[in-house]
Amino acid sequence: MENLALNTIFYILIFIFPGLLFRKFYFSGDFTKQFQQGNLMERLLWTLFFSTLIITLSVLFFIFIETYTLAKTQEYVSYQNVKKLFETLSANKLPEKTDVDKYFYKNYVYLILILYCISIFTGFVSYKLIRLTNIDSYIPALRYKNYWHYLIRSKKINGQKNSNNKYLYTNADVLIECKDKTELYSGYVQNYFIDPLTNKLNCIILKDAYKFISVSNTINKDIETSIENKENIYERHKIYSDKVVYKKYIPGDILTLFDDRIININLTYVEQVTNLKEKKRVFINSFFYVILTIILFTPWLIQYDLTTTIKRKIIISLICYFTLISIRNYLLELLILKDKPLGFKNFAFGVILFNIPLLWFFKIINIWWTLLLVFLFFLFMVFVIGDWQKQVKKNK
Amino acid sequence: METISVFLTNVKNTLHTLASGLTSEFSNGNSLISNEVMNIIENPKDKKELDKAVDYLLNNKSIKQKEVILSNKTIIISLG
Numbered sequence: 001m002e003n004l005a006l007n008t009i010f011y012i013l014i015f016i017f018p019g020l021l022f023r024k025f026y027f028s029g030d031f032t033k034q035f036q037q038g039n040l041m042e043r044l045l046w047t048l049f050f051s052t053l054i055i056t057l058s059v060l061f062f063i064f065i066e067t068y069t070l071a072k073t074q075e076y077v078s079y080q081n082v083k084k085l086f087e088t089l090s091a092n093k094l095p096e097k098t099d100v101d102k103y104f105y106k107n108y109v110y111l112i113l114i115l116y117c118i119s120i121f122t123g124f125v126s127y128k129l130i131r132l133t134n135i136d137s138y139i140p141a142l143r144y145k146n147y148w149h150y151l152i153r154s155k156k157i158n159g160q161k162n163s164n165n166k167y168l169y170t171n172a173d174v175l176i177e178c179k180d181k182t183e184l185y186s187g188y189v190q191n192y193f194i195d196p197l198t199n200k201l202n203c204i205i206l207k208d209a210y211k212f213i214s215v216s217n218t219i220n221k222d223i224e225t226s227i228e229n230k231e232n233i234y235e236r237h238k239i240y241s242d243k244v245v246y247k248k249y250i251p252g253d254i255l256t257l258f259d260d261r262i263i264n265i266n267l268t269y270v271e272q273v274t275n276l277k278e279k280k281r282v283f284i285n286s287f288f289y290v291i292l293t294i295i296l297f298t299p300w301l302i303q304y305d306l307t308t309t310i311k312r313k314i315i316i317s318l319i320c321y322f323t324l325i326s327i328r329n330y331l332l333e334l335l336i337l338k339d340k341p342l343g344f345k346n347f348a349f350g351v352i353l354f355n356i357p358l359l360w361f362f363k364i365i366n367i368w369w370t371l372l373l374v375f376l377f378f379l380f381m382v383f384v385i386g387d388w389q390k391q392v393k394k395n396k
Numbered sequence: 397m398e399t400i401s402v403f404l405t406n407v408k409n410t411l412h413t414l415a416s417g418l419t420s421e422f423s424n425g426n427s428l429i430s431n432e433v434m435n436i437i438e439n440p441k442d443k444k445e446l447d448k449a450v451d452y453l454l455n456n457k458s459i460k461q462k463e464v465i466l467s468n469k470t471i472i473i474s475l476g
Contacts, residue, residue, distance in 0.1 A: 071397065081475045152428065165474060169433045188437065189428055202473055207429065210441060269476030273461055326417050342417050349419040385413050 006089045014313075018119040019051035026124030029131070030070060030149045033196040037145060054119050058237060058248065062111075065310075068301060082108075145199055152189055152267065165271035172206060173266040174257050181262060184212040186247075190254055201259045209255035210247040212237065220244055281337045288328040295320045306361060316361055322354040349381050449473055459467045 011170040023046065027035040027344055030156040038046075081104050088095045129135070136142040137150075152170050170189040170229060175182055187206030213234075223234045223246055229300060235247040272278075298314045299307040307313050332346040424460040429437075437443045451476050461474045 165476070167476070168473065169429050188433075189429060201439075208443070268448075268450065268454065271474050271476045273472040273474050275472065317462070322418060329417055340416070346413050351412055354413070359408060378410070379416075382403070382410045385406070385410045 004096065007086075010086065014055070014115075015051045016047055017051075018115055019047035019049065021116055021119035022050040022054055022123040023047060025120050026127050028124065028127045031127075031144045031146050033194060033199075034145050035197075036196060050119075054115065054122060057122065058115050058118050069259075070363055081223045090353065146194060147199060148201060150195055152192065153269075167274050168270045168272050171268040171270060172204060174204060174206070175263045175265075175269075176257055176261045177263055178261070185209055185214070185250075185255065185257060187250075187255060201262070202257050203258045204262070206255045206257065207253065209250045210235075211250060213248050214243050215246060216243050220246075228366045244367050278338060280335065281332065284328065284335075284337070285334060288324065292321065292324050297326065303355040306363075312361065315357055319354060319357055319361070323351055326350050326354065346385065349385065353377055353381065417471060439467060446473070452473070 002353060011172050023035055023043075036043075053221040058267045083106075085095055085108070130142055133287065136144065145148075154168060171186065174188045175184050185206065187209030189204065191205040193202040193205075194200060213223075223244075225319075227236065233249055235249070237247050239245075274282075276280045296317050299313045307316060326347060329338065329342065330344070331339045332345075353374065354372050357370055359365045360367050365373075403461060406421050417429050436446055449464045450473070453459060453462050453473070464471050464473055
């Protein structure tokens, strides 16, 4: 035990892990490799910075909970207790059983877990907010290092205007070196991989790829026969006076082209022009998210008999969340803005199931009866929806 | 045995229906090929229409938009 510095573990748990978790979730999706980029000192400083920020946020959160709810976080984990624990660990000693009251360690573990959850949540929400708002296109400080993300998706950084249209996909024409000649491949960009340290492209993956083949007019008989037989191997692309350019489809789902052979890449961004239907959908979604935020936060802000405990606040927030999402989706369905309609019956059953816990919330029945009711109603749904789906399949 | 299998399938279908009622078709535009585009390009006829429209826009730079009639809807595309 001599070599084990307890205070170091304490420091890591408090000052490193929250920042580490924040960074891990902030660099999600296309940017996971940025998590391990940069020198160790720089990463450590960023981690410490984010840890401090999250600890401050968490303290504010606990003060908020303490002020606006009946939950007493400071009752067990008081400043004196934390200070005593810290001093004991700094002396590289394990705390005595009698040092602090019996609930201290349990609540201390809970608080650490909440701190980690806040780190994960803030990291992921920050990432999502940046991706949804494209704010990194305008603020260079928020820009991720993976420039291929911006290149492939036509963002403002790329020299292209940011349009209000909806991004559909990117088509790539990739010129590659093959022995003493070049070959041009084309297809939908399915994915790409970059070097974890340099962000340089390792490979690009094309879906439904084809190769351009230029053939003299006199020797293209086999190809023409294949086209006439509709073998789906060749397709005429352009006809010139002396030659014909064909598209030769590459068998298989995807084609991977590695960077060492790529000479250049020509990207075409295809977007869908936002029509009234799409605008309506965006409006309904935006409106819904405003209402959802208000409704979800209300139980946490008001002092009310039914929302005294955190458990009750969480349950009512979840009920509101599921119900509102169901209503939003059904509203989109009614306005014919949803591609896969669910039907009124399924919508109604879902809403009823999600709202059964209200009986517990309003103290009409206890938790066990509520769970039994949820289970029984779910069984009822299994028979009704299951049979209904069978009939639909039969009819089809 | 068959009854249990049917019951489990029904449970799966019910859970799927419940999940469908909670998922959003609203795309945040982050995936490279969204499910919506996947549905289009998996249908050979729709894929052909889409590719034809993109080729047309590439060859006629002065035209900014092109209507694409797909099997279940009509969309207008433009090059970003």
